[in-house]
Amino acid sequence: xxxxxxxxxxxxxxxxxxxxxxxxxHEICENIIPRIYTDRNWVTIRCGKATDHAIVxxxxxxxxxxxxxxxxxxxxxxxxxxxxxxxxxxHLGTPIYLxxxxxxxxxxxxxxxxxxxxxxFAGRPAKMRYGVxxxxxxxxxxxxxxxxxxxxxxxxxxxxVGRTAIEAKVLGCNVLPYDKRFPDPDFWQVxxxxxxxxxxxxxxxxIDGGKHVQ
Numbered sequence: 391x392x393x394x395x396x397x398x399x400x401x402x403x404x405x406x407x408x409x410x411x412x413x414x415x416h417e418i419c420e421n422i423i424p425r426i427y428t429d430r431n432w433v434t435i436r437c438g439k440a441t442d443h444a445i446v447x448x449x450x451x452x453x454x455x456x457x458x459x460x461x462x463x464x465x466x467x468x469x470x471x472x473x474x475x476x477x478x479x480x481h482l483g484t485p486i487y488l489x490x491x492x493x494x495x496x497x498x499x500x501x502x503x504x505x506x507x508x509x510x511f512a513g514r515p516a517k518m519r520y521g522v523x524x525x526x527x528x529x530x531x532x533x534x535x536x537x538x539x540x541x542x543x544x545x546x547x548x549x550x551v552g553r554t555a556i557e558a559k560v561l562g563c564n565v566l567p568y569d570k571r572f573p574d575p576d577f578w579q580v581x582x583x584x585x586x587x588x589x590x591x592x593x594x595x596x597i598d599g600g601k602h603v604q
Contacts, residue, residue, distance in 0.1 A: 391431040391441055394419050400437035410514065410553060411435055411449040413535055417493050418447060421583035428594055430467065445469060445594070446483070454478035467597060469590070471552070486593045489579065490553050491586035497560040500539040505563065509547040512538065513554045521568035523549055556580055 393399070395415040404412075415434040423432055431444040436456060440446060443465045450456050451472045457479055460466060466483030470476045476485035510528035511518060518529075527549070530541050539557060542548055548558040549568045555578040558565050565575040572578075 391444075392419065392423065392434065393432065393437065393439055393441065393444075394434040397435075397437060397439070399439045400435055403437050408535065414449065414490075414553060415447070417491075417583050421493060422491075422587045422590065425584065425587035426591055426594065428598070430594075430598075440466070442466075448475055448479055448485075451475045451478075457482060467594070484597060486590075486597075488586060488590055488593070489581050490556060491581040491583045492553055492556050492560065494560055494580065494582040497539060497557045500536075500543045501561050502543045505544060505546040507545045509549070509566070510542070510545045511549040511568075512542050512558060513550050513552070517551065517569070520551075521570050523568050551578070 395412045396419075412435070418434045428445070429443075431441045433440045433444050433446040435447070436449060438459055440460055440463045442463050444463065445467045446460065447469045448457060448471070451470075451474070454475065460482040468476075468479050468483045468485040469488050470479065470485055471488065471490040473487045476487055479485050507528070509524070510530050511523055512530040515529065515531045528545070530538060533541075539561065542558055542563060543561045545563055547566050548555070548563040549566050550558050551569045551572050555565045555575065559578065559580050565578060567573050567575050
């Protein structure tokens with residue numbers, strides 16, 4: 391069973407909103423799940439529903455209480471994209487750290503040979519409050535993902551965190567720090583979904599004793 395951005399529960403809760411979690415879920419379904427051998431179920435996005443014996447991706451690192459509904463389910467593996475989140479959700483299952491990844495081939499389609507513009511913030515506008523940004527920089531947010539990537543590729547320097555920061559690096563941009571939680575942009579390393587699947591498989595085998603289906 392796969393509970394994802396395509397599930398009715400997510401559509402009802404978010405109206406199909408195509409935010410960062412939506413696109414990460416999309417890539418998990420397209421590029422990671424097909425490469426994993428396991429008999430576990432999958433929950434790739436938060437929608438208020440899960441299932442026992444599942445691999446659950448945790449997207450929100452600031453509000454772990456949003457995942458308290460997982461207490462109703464048993465034998466969960468919780469995939470966290472930030473190491474500190476593992477401790478915050480440990481009471482809900484077995485947490486593991488999997489570095490965030492992107493579809494490098496897809497993002498690379500938007501790369502430019504040169505960057506005609508200077509500096510911008512990229513991401514959800516709400517994330518701007520997590521730190522201090524210089525005045526009068528451009529803001530890239532609230533637009534479709536293709537438009538976001540296309541515009542990001544025009545800038546030399548990008549203020550961003552999470553998968554947006556990784557995508558900026560794929561585009562050849564210099565990622566600048568602003569969020570006090572992530573003072574070192576080197577934390578965001580370029581990792582392709584396909585390589586992340588190999589890391590995840592190894593961690594699953596360590597937990598489940600290598601028991602999986604092919």
